[in-house]
Structure formats: structure tokens, C-alpha cells
Amino acid sequence: MNIALIAHDKKKQNLLNFVTAYEPIFKEHSLFATGTTGQRIIDEVGLDVYRLQSGPLGGDQQIGAKIATNDLDLIIFFRDPLTAQPHEPDVTALLRLCDVYQIPVATNAATAEIIVRGLSNGWLDWRTLRDSVGEYHD
Numbered sequence: 001m002n003i004a005l006i007a008h009d010k011k012k013q014n015l016l017n018f019v020t021a022y023e024p025i026f027k028e029h030s031l032f033a034t035g036t037t038g039q040r041i042i043d044e045v046g047l048d049v050y051r052l053q054s055g056p057l058g059g060d061q062q063i064g065a066k067i068a069t070n071d072l073d074l075i076i077f078f079r080d081p082l083t084a085q086p087h088e089p090d091v092t093a094l095l096r097l098c099d100v101y102q103i104p105v106a107t108n109a110a111t112a113e114i115i116v117r118g119l120s121n122g123w124l125d126w127r128t129l130r131d132s133v134g135e136y137h138d
């Protein structure tokens with residue numbers, strides 16, 4: 001799966017700890033990240049990550065573009081809900097595209113925990129589910 005990892009500054013250490021804890025799972029997948037988040041994962045966890053621009057410089061929009069082209073399967077985005085972001089419109093747009101394209105997105109560690117455990121158990125074949133259960137998927 002192609003997984004995007006993103007964290008706002010005050011949540012970066014939480015995401016690094018999370019990725020470290022689940023490194024055996026993450027190393028089985030292709031990882032993408034916004035610039036600073038990605039660099040820290042490379043440096044501090046040692047995983048391969050395809051880095052996009054830093055979030056405030058367009059990285060969230062690049063992730064959004066990958067969602068729109070069906071190139072991402074899961075987004076883990078540790079958002080900081082208590083700090084204003086200069087690029088808040090980009091964050092909103094990214095989350096909107098997750099809903100437009102029905103891409104699983106975890107915006108906090110609790111949700112990410114459930115999703116990643118589901119991933120390791122093979123529960124996350126959500127595209128097949130989406131296509132077979134029409135009633136509540138667009």
C-alpha cells in the first residue's frame with residue numbers, strides 16, 4: 001500500500017514514536033510524506049520515504065494531488081488542533097479530497113492505532129469493500 005505520513009510540528013515527535021513502534025509494519029509499504037516529517041522519519045527511524053514539499057510550501061496539496069490520482073491508499077496525518085496553521089486551507093483541502101475519494105485518513109494517534117493494526121491483520125482491503133458494498137460508499 002501507498003501510505004502518506006504527515007504531522008504538524010507539535011505532533012511530529014508523536015508521529016515519530018508511532019512510526020517507530022510500528023516500523024515492522026510500515027517497512028512493508030511504500031511511504032510518502034511532507035518534507036520535514038519525511039526527513040525526520042528517514043533520519044530518526046531509518047525508513048525509506050518519498051518526500052514531497054514541506055506542508056506550508058505546498059506539500060499538503062501534493063498529497064492531495066496523489067489522492068486525486070488514486071496513488072495513495074491511506075493517510076496518517078497527526079494534526080495539531082490547538083495551533084493555527086498558515087496553510088490551513090491546504091489542510092482542509094487535503095481532508096476534503098480524502099472524503100471525495102473515500103481514502104481512509106487518521107487525524108489522531110488513536111485512529112491511526114486502529115487502522116495500522118487493521119493493516120497488519122489484512123483488514124484494510126477497503127477498495128474491495130467499497131466496491132462490493134455500494135449502499136454507504138459513494
Ligand SMILES: O=C(CO)COP(=O)(O)O
Pocket residue numbers: 006007008009033034035036037038053054055056059060091
Ligand atoms: O504542515 C504540514 C502538514 O500540514 C507538515 O509539513 P512538514 O512535514 O513539512 O512539516
